[in-house]
Amino acid sequence: MLFNSIDFVIFLPIVFLLYWFVTNxxxxxxxxxxxxxxxxxxxxxxxxxxxxxxxxxxxxxxIGNLMGQSKSGLKRKSLLILSLCVNLGLLGxxxxxxxxxxxxxxxxxxxxxxxHANRLNIVLPVGISFYTFQTLSYTIDxxxxxxxxxxxxxxxxxxxxxxxxLVAGPIERASxxxxxxxxxxxxxxxxxxxxxxxxxxxxxxxxxxxxxxxxYVNEIFDNYQDYNGSTLLLGGILFAFQIYCDFSGYxxxxxxxxxxxxxxxxxxxxxxxxxRDIAEFWRRWHISLSTWFRDYLYIPLGGSKxxxxxxxxxxxxxxxxSGFWHGANWTFIVWGFxxxxxxxxxxxxxxxxxxxxxxxxxxxxxxxxEISQIGITFFITVIAWIFFRAENVSHAFSYLGSLxxxxxxxxxxxxxxxxxxxxxxxxxxxxxWLQRNKExxxxxxxxxxxxxxxxxxxxxxxxxxVVFGNSQQEFIYFQF
Numbered sequence: 001m002l003f004n005s006i007d008f009v010i011f012l013p014i015v016f017l018l019y020w021f022v023t024n025x026x027x028x029x030x031x032x033x034x035x036x037x038x039x040x041x042x043x044x045x046x047x048x049x050x051x052x053x054x055x056x057x058x059x060x061x062x063i064g065n066l067m068g069q070s071k072s073g074l075k076r077k078s079l080l081i082l083s084l085c086v087n088l089g090l091l092g093x094x095x096x097x098x099x100x101x102x103x104x105x106x107x108x109x110x111x112x113x114x115x116h117a118n119r120l121n122i123v124l125p126v127g128i129s130f131y132t133f134q135t136l137s138y139t140i141d142x143x144x145x146x147x148x149x150x151x152x153x154x155x156x157x158x159x160x161x162x163x164x165x166l167v168a169g170p171i172e173r174a175s176x177x178x179x180x181x182x183x184x185x186x187x188x189x190x191x192x193x194x195x196x197x198x199x200x201x202x203x204x205x206x207x208x209x210x211x212x213x214x215x216y217v218n219e220i221f222d223n224y225q226d227y228n229g230s231t232l233l234l235g236g237i238l239f240a241f242q243i244y245c246d247f248s249g250y251x252x253x254x255x256x257x258x259x260x261x262x263x264x265x266x267x268x269x270x271x272x273x274x275x276r277d278i279a280e281f282w283r284r285w286h287i288s289l290s291t292w293f294r295d296y297l298y299i300p301l302g303g304s305k306x307x308x309x310x311x312x313x314x315x316x317x318x319x320x321x322s323g324f325w326h327g328a329n330w331t332f333i334v335w336g337f338x339x340x341x342x343x344x345x346x347x348x349x350x351x352x353x354x355x356x357x358x359x360x361x362x363x364x365x366x367x368x369x370e371i372s373q374i375g376i377t378f379f380i381t382v383i384a385w386i387f388f389r390a391e392n393v394s395h396a397f398s399y400l401g402s403l404x405x406x407x408x409x410x411x412x413x414x415x416x417x418x419x420x421x422x423x424x425x426x427x428x429x430x431x432x433w434l435q436r437n438k439e440x441x442x443x444x445x446x447x448x449x450x451x452x453x454x455x456x457x458x459x460x461x462x463x464x465x466v467v468f469g470n471s472q473q474e475f476i477y478f479q480f
Contacts, residue, residue, distance in 0.1 A: 001044035002474060003253045004207055011041065016260060020187055031158050031181050034261070038163035042126070049125045052090065057160045059086050060135040061153055064142045068149035076143055083139040087132045094124055096328045127167040129325060133292055135160055138174035140296055147175050155181035164257040168250045168477040170268040170288035177265070185262030194443065195259030197458075201442035202252030204461055205245035209428055211470035212421050213242035220414065221389060224399045229408030232399060234417075236382040239389045241425055244273065246476045247286070252440055271436045273381075273429075274359050276373035278342040279352035281381060289325070293318050304347065315347055316340045326388075331396060335387040342380055358437045424468065 001007050015037045023030040043050045063083045067076050138156075141147035150156050159178045165171075220227060220235030227235070251268035258265045272284035282290050294303075298318045302310055316337070323336020346352040359374065360366040366374065383400070390396035428441075435441045442461075444454060 001041050003250065003257075004203065004473075007044065011037075012257065019261060024185075024187075027182075027184055028154060030185070031152075031154050034163075035154060035158040035161060038158065038161040038166060041163035042161060042166055045126050046123070052094075052125050052128070053131060053161055054157075056087060056090065056132065056135055057157045059083065060139050060160075061150075061156045063139055064149035064156075065151065067139070067142050080139060080143045083136065087136055091128060091132050094122060094128060130169050130171055131160055131166060133171050133289075134174070137171075137292065137296070138178065141173070141175055147178075150178060150182075152182065162258075162263070164254040164261075164263075165265055168247070168254070168475055169286075170251060170254065170266050171292055172265060172288070173292075177263070180263050187262065190446075191259050191262075195256040197442040197444065198252045198256035198259070198440045200458065200461055201440055202249040202254075202256060204249075204465055205252065205428065205441075206249035206475070207465050207469040208424060209421075210242045210244075210246035210249060210476075211473050212418075212468065213238045213245070213425075214473060215470065216414070216417055216421075217242055217389070219416065221395075221399070224402055227402075228410045228413050229403045229405045230410055231412040231414045232403040233382070233408070234412050234414065236386050236389075236403070240273070240378070240382050240385050241428075243385065243388070243476055244269075245428070250475045250477065255440075267439060271432050273378055274374055274433065274436055275377050276355045276359060276370060277346055277351070277377055278339065278380065279346050280355040281377055282339070282343070283356075289322070293322055297321065308348070311347060312344065315343055319343065330393050331387045331390050334393055334396070335384055338384045338387065342384070361437070420468070424464070 001011060019030065019033060019037075023033045039050055042053065060083055063079050067079050070076050070079070138147065138159075142149050155178065158181055159172075159174065162172075162177065217235055217239045220231060221239075224232055224235070248269040255265045255268070266288055268286060268288050270284040270287065272281050275281035275284055298314055301314045301317060303314060304311055319336040319340035320333060321336070323332040323334070323339075326332045326335075343352065355373075359370055386399055386403075387393070387396045390399060432441045435443060444457075446454065
């Protein structure tokens with residue numbers, strides 16, 4: 001079920017009313033109702049996917065409790081390894097098997113031999129990368145004694161399948177979300193109304209910005225040979241806004257919906273395109289995944305401690321794994337490798353933590369130094385996004401070769417671009433710049449902004465969505 005669909009428009013208010021007015025007197029019943037609603041939401045695509053998420057939930061619930069009952073370090077480690085093998089094994093089969101089979105065939109062909117590997121005719125289950133990492137956070141934290149295993153199977157299953165963030169995150173830690181299922185939730189009008197504003201802003205970003213950018217991006221990337229370098233740069237810039245508004249729009253909707261039900265999810269985006277270096281960008285982009293890899297992979301490997309060679313190794317591991325997490329394509333691995341190259345000089349010069357505050361904090365405008373830093377960071381990010389968007393590595397290099405040609409200095413020659421949409425992108429940038437120290441772009445101070453002004457703003461945004469909204473499209477990160 002898509003957030004930007006009529007189905008969800010009907011689904012959400014029904015679940016909301018039943019949740020607060022029918023099941024609210026009994027916490028167990030409320031959690032059971034959320035679990036059922038989440039399974040309906042997830043099974044809307046294909047009910048067969050439910051068996052996989054139920055199996056994964058059951059495995060980690062059982063392993064967590066077995067860990068809690070055991071005092072043996074060896075047994076606990078064996079149980080953790082079992083959890084890793086089951087979860088990553090399922091992810092590997094469904095997401096990466098055909099990729100490795102094809103790569104082996106190409107490697108043998110390159111060496112002059114013939115090798116044919118069988119392919120699996122399977123569909124990638126929606127959201128498997130997200131809920132797999134979410135359940136792994138539970139077993140790893142239980143193993144580390146940072147979290148007590150839960151005995152409440154309904155709460156655990158609801159935690160794994162919580163419908164607002166099930167399909168594309170944020171990837172919640174068990175230590176944050178799971179305890180919220182054990183506490184009585186009380187409806188808070190102010191939190192709920194701010195959640196509605198966040199949902200509205202997320203819908204604007206997805207339906208108006210991302211989906212309209214997709215039309216131009218698809219045309220330019222699919223026919224890049226027909227355009228000059230400046231137009232190809234424009235295509236890369238539009239894709240940067242497409243993927244940001246698509247993914248952060250989903251996160252805004254997920255967080256906003258969760259707040260309607262009394263849950264607090266972690267912030268997943270913090271206005272990343274206002275970053276002054278690539279390290280700051282990665283602290284602000286897909287925060288739930290970046291911090292997951294930091295805590296469960298980077299730090300266990302030694303992090304930024306140890307010799308320089310180990311620091312370099314750890315940086316490349318975390319970025320390459322991050323790229324591979326996104327999909328079974330060499331383009332994502334190259335994208336990760338490129339970001340590691342961007343990050344490396346900052347780490348070696350100990351400058352990866354110099355920009356931890358909000359840019360131009362306390363000022364309306366940034367200074368020239370900050371503007372140049374933001375511009376450079378955005379430009380190299382756009383170059384990396386070209387690999388992310390390309391069909392294959394050859395496509396990406398051909399696109400870049402045409403981009404960095406003499407025609408780079410010509411005016412863009414793409415005639416299909418509607419300048420109204422460029423104006424809407426500029427409006428998005430202006431609003432998010434003004435709100436860059438807030439939780440989301442539509443967070444308002446209701447004490448000094450009058451109700452008529454607020455409602456006028458809401459109506460304008462809704463009208464813009466209705467008038468300029470593009471056809472219903474799936475969120476990009478559903479494929480991951």
